[in-house]
Amino acid sequence: MSSQFTLQTTLPLPNSSVKIPALGFGVYQSHGPTCKTSCLTALEAGYRHIDSAQYYANEQLVGDAVKESNVDRKDVFITTKILSPGKDEEETYQSLVESVNKIDNGGYVDLFLIHSPSSGPQGRKTMWTALERLHKEGKAKAIGVSNFGKGQIEELKSFAQVWPPHVNQIELHPWNQQRVAVEFCQANNIVVEAYCPLVRNQKADDSTLKSLAEKYKKSTGQVLIRYCLQKGWVPLPKSDTPSRIKENADIYDFEISKEDMTKLDDLDQGADGAIVQAVDN
């Protein structure tokens, strides 16, 4: 069956020449030597995009894996995130530089996100301004946000030099489709990344999902990741299991029909379907 996606598919980020690989690899709750091994397995399987964060305490491990791999730094897209600001913009900026150096000493990250809007309007402004400085210096090729609703993205406009943010990373899967935020991002060319695309395997027994997995002769996880791609979202599946890391990238030999996409769309439960959090619009 034909498919318009490949493991090499990239999406353009707004107002930039940067392209983001359409499939990412998540490393939340991946620690120590396991994190490094998992990143190496992912790179070997063909992933070219890794999603880390200061909060995950594994930036250095991600950077070490990329250095040890056979893949050139320029061919891997690495994201990290800052959760809360320092006491002022300078201290915040220094924290960003520290992350860059853990990942690629003296180099750059491809994408740096504000992890959450939870630090309030002033905190968001401090972090965005520090990120713009990092971006201007070339230490972050792109900058964006995570868990931001429509209003919080619009709020940045009042002071931002860089707007729209290149990316908004939010929880996304059939049970939590966040349609208002997604439509706003897509209308403004903001790339939407899907975290928890596998719903942490909590829906593996859902009858609709199971029947589609049987129909396409794929696993439930593969159907969920493929669903994200076909929605235009960038899924970030996480796994520390080598066989699953490979399985989650083996999603290019089938295509979910329009009718079956609608069946998955119909599973939406709005904010009630979130397992981490829905954004506040």
Ligand SMILES: NC(=O)c1ccc[n+]([C@@H]2O[C@H](COP(=O)([O-])OP(=O)(O)OC[C@H]3O[C@@H](n4cnc5c(N)ncnc54)[C@H](OP(=O)(O)O)[C@@H]3O)[C@@H](O)[C@H]2O)c1
């Ligand atoms: N911005 C944010 O606030 C935010 C929040 C949450 C997550 N994220 C990002 O998004 C990434 C993905 O989200 P997530 O890690 O929370 O959840 P997820 O990717 O939906 O699920 C990961 C879980 O599913 C299991 N799994 C992986 N592949 C599987 C398969 N083929 N079959 C069955 N189970 C499978 C993994 O187990 P094993 O590891 O044991 O294989 C792990 O327990 C994170 O790693 C992180 O990078 C961002």
